Amino acid sequence: MAGDLTGTVTFKGTPPAEKEMTPIKDDPNCSALYPAGLPMTHFYAVSASGGLADVVVSIKGAPTGAAKSAPVILDQKGCIYSPTILAVQTGQKIIVKNSDPCVHNVHTVPKENEMKNLVQMPGGADLEFAFDKPEPFLKFQCDVHPWMFAWVSVVDSPYFSLSDKDGKFTIKNVPAGKYTVEFAHRKLGTKTVEVEVKADGATQDFAFEAK
Numbered sequence: 001m002a003g004d005l006t007g008t009v010t011f012k013g014t015p016p017a018e019k020e021m022t023p024i025k026d027d028p029n030c031s032a033l034y035p036a037g038l039p040m041t042h043f044y045a046v047s048a049s050g051g052l053a054d055v056v057v058s059i060k061g062a063p064t065g066a067a068k069s070a071p072v073i074l075d076q077k078g079c080i081y082s083p084t085i086l087a088v089q090t091g092q093k094i095i096v097k098n099s100d101p102c103v104h105n106v107h108t109v110p111k112e113n114e115m116k117n118l119v120q121m122p123g124g125a126d127l128e129f130a131f132d133k134p135e136p137f138l139k140f141q142c143d144v145h146p147w148m149f150a151w152v153s154v155v156d157s158p159y160f161s162l163s164d165k166d167g168k169f170t171i172k173n174v175p176a177g178k179y180t181v182e183f184a185h186r187k188l189g190t191k192t193v194e195v196e197v198k199a200d201g202a203t204q205d206f207a208f209e210a211k
């Protein structure tokens with residue numbers, strides 16, 4: 001018996017102010033892509049109703065299940081990574097695209113996995129990455145553009161989800177049982193909650209608070 005674990009992650013309080021990505025102005029190729037003004041950081045993606053995006057929700061000590069087979073796309077567009085927070089299963093492919101008219105290099109800075117550093121020309125072939133070992137918020141950077149970062153959480157089971165722009169998440173087909181569920185945000189840290197998933201699933205909301 002298996003059910004879906006669903007819920008909403010929220011943020012209580014006022015998140016720290018985001019900053020304009022001013023270093024982009026130092027690069028003529030990149031700043032030309034922003035005639036109307038530079039983009040802002042979005043470390044705390046909070047919706048009007050308080051939903052918090054970019055939280056990796058995962059079941060600790062989960063049983064093994066069908067591996068996630070669909071690749072995840074990481075694009076370089078406007079001299080930033082999009083999205084900036086991703087979650088994949090160990091072995092799941094990440095396809096890195098360059099949609100920009102300039103060169104990037106894709107440089108992983110892992111703690112547990114193998115490092116790679118690959119140049120990607122404008123219009124160049126997609127790059128493929130996959131990671132063998134679980135690792136939270138593994139950093140991708142571009143050495144050409146020192147403001148470019150993305151963080152990929154690698155989870156060693158298929159039982160995880162990334163909260164969406166409204167803070168909602170769904171972990172599908174969780175075998176019924178009692179679990180520790182982890183909520184991880186790159187800036188706000190990691191919290192756990194004990195959850196019992198019944199045959200028809202479970203709902204578990206979680207609120208992060210301003211530090």
Ligand SMILES: [Cu+2]
Nearest residue numbers: 104142144145
């Ligand atoms: Cu770059």
